[in-house]
Amino acid sequence: MYEFKTVDFQSDLYYKVVDLRERVLRLPLGLKFQKKDLETDSNELIYSLIVAGNPVACVQARPLGCDTVKLRQMAVEQSWQGRGLGKKIISKVEELLRNKSYKQVELHARKTAIGFYLKMGYEIDSDEFTEVGIPHFRMIKKL
Numbered sequence: 602m603y604e605f606k607t608v609d610f611q612s613d614l615y616y617k618v619v620d621l622r623e624r625v626l627r628l629p630l631g632l633k634f635q636k637k638d639l640e641t642d643s644n645e646l647i648y649s650l651i652v653a654g655n656p657v658a659c660v661q662a663r664p665l666g667c668d669t670v671k672l673r674q675m676a677v678e679q680s681w682q683g684r685g686l687g688k689k690i691i692s693k694v695e696e697l698l699r700n701k702s703y704k705q706v707e708l709h710a711r712k713t714a715i716g717f718y719l720k721m722g723y724e725i726d727s728d729e730f731t732e733v734g735i736p737h738f739r740m741i742k743k744l
C-alpha cells in the first residue's frame with residue numbers, strides 16, 4: 602500500500618515533502634516556510650511514506666552529536682491521519698537510527714500530539730514552552 606523512502610535533498614520527492622510539511626504543519630497556523638526554515642535540511646536524514654508516487658507521511662532526523670538525534674517535521678497527510686502511518690514511519694526511522702548506533706531520540710512535541718508520542722514510548726522531559734506560537738514539550742526516548 603505504501604513504500605518507505607529516504608528522501609534526497611532537493612530531489613523531486615524532497616519538494617513534495619516540503620509541500621506536505623507546509624500544508625500539515627504551517628498553513629493551519631497561518632504560517633509559511635521561509636528560506637531560512639529549510640536551510641538545515643541538507644544536513645538531515647529525511648524519510649517519507651509514499652502512496653501512488655506522493656508522500657503521505659514524513660519525518661526528519663537531525664544529528665546532535667554521536668549519540669543523539671532530534672526528530673523534526675513529523676507530519677501525516679490529513680486524510681491519512683489516524684490510520685497507523687505515524688506509528689509506522691516513527692518505528693521504521695527508530696530502527697534505522699538504532700542501526701546507525703544512535704542511543705537517544707529527542708523531539709519538540711506539540712501539546713496536541715503528546716498522546717501519540719507517549720504511545721510510541723517517548724517521555725516528557727521539559728516544562729511547556731512555545732514554538733511556532735503554540736505549546737510544546739521536549740520528549741525523549743532511549744533507542
Ligand SMILES: CC(C)(COP(=O)(O)OP(=O)(O)OC[C@H]1O[C@@H](n2cnc3c(N)ncnc32)[C@H](O)[C@@H]1OP(=O)(O)O)[C@@H](O)C(=O)NCCC(=O)NCCS
Nearest residue numbers: 675676677682683684685686687688710711713714716717
Ligand atoms: C500526530 C501525527 C503525526 C500522528 O500520526 P497518525 O498517523 O495520525 O497516528 P497513528 O494513526 O499512527 O496513531 C498511533 C497511535 O497514536 C494515537 N494518536 C495519534 N494521534 C494522536 C494524538 N494527536 N493524540 C493522542 N493520541 C494520538 C492513535 O490513536 C494510535 O493509538 P493506538 O496505537 O492505541 O491505536 C499526525 O496525526 C499528524 O501529522 N498530526 C498533525 C501534525 C502534528 O501534530 N505533527 C506532530 C508535530 S510534533
